[in-house]
Structure formats: C-alpha cells, structure tokens
Amino acid sequence: MAQKAVSSQKMSVFMLAMVNVAIIMNLRGLPMMAKEGMAMIFFLLFTTLIFLLPTSLVSAELATGWPVGGGVYRWVKEAFGGRMGFVAIWLQWIQNVIWYPTILAFAAGALSYLFLNPTLANNKLFNLIVILAVYWGATLMNFRGMKTSGWLTSAGVIGGTIFPGILIIALGIIWWLKGNALQFTLTSHSIFPDFSNFDNISFLAGVILLFAGMEVSAVHALDVKNPKTDYPKSIFLAAAIIVTIFTLSSLSIAAVIPVGQISLTAGIMQGFKDLLQLFGMDWLLPPIGFLVAFGAIGAVTAWIIGPSKGLLVTAKDGDLPPFLAHTNDKGVPTHILFVQGLIVTVVALVYLLMPNVSSAFFLLTALTAILYLIMYIMLFAAAIKLRYSQPDVPRAYEVPGGKAGMWIVSGIGILGAIFAIIVGFFPPSQLTVGSPAFYVTFIIIGIIIFASAPLIIGLFRKPEWVSKKSRR
Numbered sequence: 001m002a003q004k005a006v007s008s009q010k011m012s013v014f015m016l017a018m019v020n021v022a023i024i025m026n027l028r029g030l031p032m033m034a035k036e037g038m039a040m041i042f043f044l045l046f047t048t049l050i051f052l053l054p055t056s057l058v059s060a061e062l063a064t065g066w067p068v069g070g071g072v073y074r075w076v077k078e079a080f081g082g083r084m085g086f087v088a089i090w091l092q093w094i095q096n097v098i099w100y101p102t103i104l105a106f107a108a109g110a111l112s113y114l115f116l117n118p119t120l121a122n123n124k125l126f127n128l129i130v131i132l133a134v135y136w137g138a139t140l141m142n143f144r145g146m147k148t149s150g151w152l153t154s155a156g157v158i159g160g161t162i163f164p165g166i167l168i169i170a171l172g173i174i175w176w177l178k179g180n181a182l183q184f185t186l187t188s189h190s191i192f193p194d195f196s197n198f199d200n201i202s203f204l205a206g207v208i209l210l211f212a213g214m215e216v217s218a219v220h221a222l223d224v225k226n227p228k229t230d231y232p233k234s235i236f237l238a239a240a241i242i243v244t245i246f247t248l249s250s251l252s253i254a255a256v257i258p259v260g261q262i263s264l265t266a267g268i269m270q271g272f273k274d275l276l277q278l279f280g281m282d283w284l285l286p287p288i289g290f291l292v293a294f295g296a297i298g299a300v301t302a303w304i305i306g307p308s309k310g311l312l313v314t315a316k317d318g319d320l321p322p323f324l325a326h327t328n329d330k331g332v333p334t335h336i337l338f339v340q341g342l343i344v345t346v347v348a349l350v351y352l353l354m355p356n357v358s359s360a361f362f363l364l365t366a367l368t369a370i371l372y373l374i375m376y377i378m379l380f381a382a383a384i385k386l387r388y389s390q391p392d393v394p395r396a397y398e399v400p401g402g403k404a405g406m407w408i409v410s411g412i413g414i415l416g417a418i419f420a421i422i423v424g425f426f427p428p429s430q431l432t433v434g435s436p437a438f439y440v441t442f443i444i445i446g447i448i449i450f451a452s453a454p455l456i457i458g459l460f461r462k463p464e465w466v467s468k469k470s471r472r
Helices: 002-008 013-024 027-034 037-065 072-080 082-114 118-122 124-142 146-177 183-187 203-210 214-223 227-256 267-278 282-316 334-348 357-389 402-424 436-459
Strands: none
Touching: 013 214, 013 227, 027 037, 027 082, 027 146, 027 203, 027 227, 027 267, 027 282, 037 183, 037 203, 037 214, 037 227, 037 357, 037 402, 072 082, 072 282, 072 357, 082 118, 082 124, 082 267, 082 282, 082 334, 082 357, 082 436, 118 124, 118 267, 124 282, 124 334, 124 357, 146 227, 146 267, 146 282, 183 227, 203 357, 203 402, 214 227, 227 267, 267 282, 282 334, 357 402, 357 436
16 A cells, blocks of 8 residues: 555656756747757757756766765765865856846846836846846845745746747747748758857857756656656656747747847847737737746746755855855755855846847856856766766666766767857857957856865865764
C-alpha cells in the first residue's frame, strides 16, 4: 500500500516537462530573436542542441547523484573543492543580479503601453525609475517570505507569460493567413546568419541566456517513476515546446515590424500594437501591456529569493562573512537581499550611460550570459571529473555512453559555451552601442570584478565565519 502511495506521488513526463517550461520560458527575449529574422531558427536550434540538451542531461546525472547540498555548489565542490564550489554558486547568483535590470526594462517597455505613451519605452530615466521601484518593492515583499510573493509569481506566469505568448502567436498566424506581407522575408531569406563577422551573431549569447536555468529543475529528476527514461523524455518534450513557442512568437513580432525598428525592451508590445490595430482591437493594448509587465515582475519576485538562498548555504559554511548569513524570522536572507539590491541599483545606472535603452539592455544581457556560461563550463567539467573521482556514487540517471558519452555531451556543452562567450565580446551589428571600445571595456571589467570577487573573499576567509549549526 505504501509502495502505491509513493508511486502515485511521482510526476509524469508531461508534468515535469511543464515544470521545465515554466522555469525557462520568458517573453523577454522574443524581440531579440525577432531582430534576427529567419536566422532565429538557426540560433534556436544551435542553442537547443549545443547548450540546452547537454545542460539538462548532465544536470540530471549530478542531481540524482548528489541531490542534497545546494545544487551547483555541491556538484562543483565535490569535484574541485569548496573554493571552486563557492565560485560556481557565486556566478549563478551574480549573473541573476545583473539580469534583474534587463527583465525589469522589459517590464518598463510594457508599462509604457499601459500608460498609452509608447515613447516612454525609450526613455532612459523612466526605465531606471521602473527598475528600481519594482525591484525594491519586490525585495521588500520577499522579506515577508515566499507565501506572500507566491501568488504574484503564479498569476504572473499564467497571465503575463503563457496568455500573451499564445495570443501573439494566434494574431501572427491570422496576419499571415490574411495575406499580409511578412516583414522578415523582406530582409532575410536564409536561416543561417552571416558568419563573416562575429558582430553579426553576437545575439547568440543573449539567446543562450534564454535557455539557461535547466540545472534548477534537475532536482526533480528523482520525482519521476523511471529517471533513466522518463527524465530525458521530459527534457526533449520541454525543449520542443519552448523552441516552438519561442519561434512562433518571435516570428509573429518579426512579421509585422521591420527588423531595424524592433526595440529589445518593447518589441513584443510593438508587435501587439500593429496586430491589434489590424483587427480594430486597439483597446486591448493597455491591458496586455499590464499583463506583460505583470509577468516580468512576477518572474523577478520568484527569482529574487531563490538564488539568494543558494548563496546563504555558502555563508553558513563560512565562505561569506557572518553578516550575510543573517535571516529574519521567516528564514529570508535579508542581508544578502539588501546587498543584492545595492548591486542592482548600481548596475541599473548603465541605462543612463548607453546611447539608448536597447543597447543598455543588450550590454547587461551579454555580461549576464558570459558570467553564467563560465559557471556552466565549471558544471560540465565537474560532471566529467566526478565520473572518475567518484564512479561508485549511485546515480538514478546517467548520461548514456559511459565515460565517453559524458566526455562527448559535456565537451559539446563546453565548446558551445566558449563559442558563445567569444561572440558576446562583439557589439551586435543590429544595435547602436556608441563606442565599441566602451562596450568591450565594460564587459571585461564586469567579468574581472564579478568573477574575481569570490576568490578575493576567499583570501580573507576566517574559521569563525562558519556558523555553529554547520560545525555540528
């Protein structure tokens, strides 16, 4: 009887696939892909085969072998020691911190349509005010615990991501069926981008970032009946759903707006505006602007506390000063969230320094992607190392093909990550970024500061930083 009860609580392949879709799918990147026209198909396929699938399969093995102890922190720590484990979880945390100003700029673009003033989407000061007001508001909400913010997150996913995504696909299909010209066919006829210069494919780093985070869902690999077969099935199903929705949604935007006029932050609302005008439904634009912004805000609310709790584990292990190990009576790491907010505030000032909102958006997106990809290289390397250093640890799911299979899958992931990092240093030809030297310098300085910070903190680490509970 107990056996049946446990079995009934297992997740189905479809259910786990939906969990993966909820974690990965976000409307923020649709305008970026739309600016690629037909070439977006290449970017999506490349990202799926070279990054998403290797990440998912390797994370599943690590999650079923070492299910407890902080995710990527535990996995890299087991392979390369505590200091490298701290670096990995730090990179996962800090890239998320830099990500907040980009997703909230997307929310600002949607809100400009709610206020019936689309020009606000390109106003630097308006974007900065929205970013800081929403971020600090969401942070204070999270101080009261996950129950307080949970309703906002759930409603945001359904009303602000799934519904607008399906709606813009439906409107785009009707646009096409009515015989209207598809703008992306006027400027692009091939699914392959121009490889003659890296600045033609620098959006690749941003597209890969859209598929990041599958290591988070890997903790559910043990929640299916047969991890060895069901987990890969759920990954392939989730990848198919994500790629389909991303492709059709992006094509809907690219169908009605010339590539050169697509805003990286307000592109989805530009698409809705043109499509709704065709059907005489302009009155729907403000409500949709609210829903899209609500979805982005819900995503921020969900992510603010999650990665911070991963960093809290390292603080209790003594990798960070005791000040950052503090939690309130709700178990929320308030000091980490406060420091996180200060970093977000400083990073958001980039919107005042760049020529326009879209260029600032992509600059931060590129920096976020590169830092995250460095962490993924560490994750792939840890998976290879653990196949040799701890071969006897039981893994409910293993990357097929033995050690050779692990080398192939992880090797593909590492090479894909390195390639995306390289192209991320090139300012995109599709945007006006001002001085290319400033763009590259900002990326380099950002990597040096944020990637070296955990190593510098480690130099000052003291034994008394370890919490009393950890000592036990």
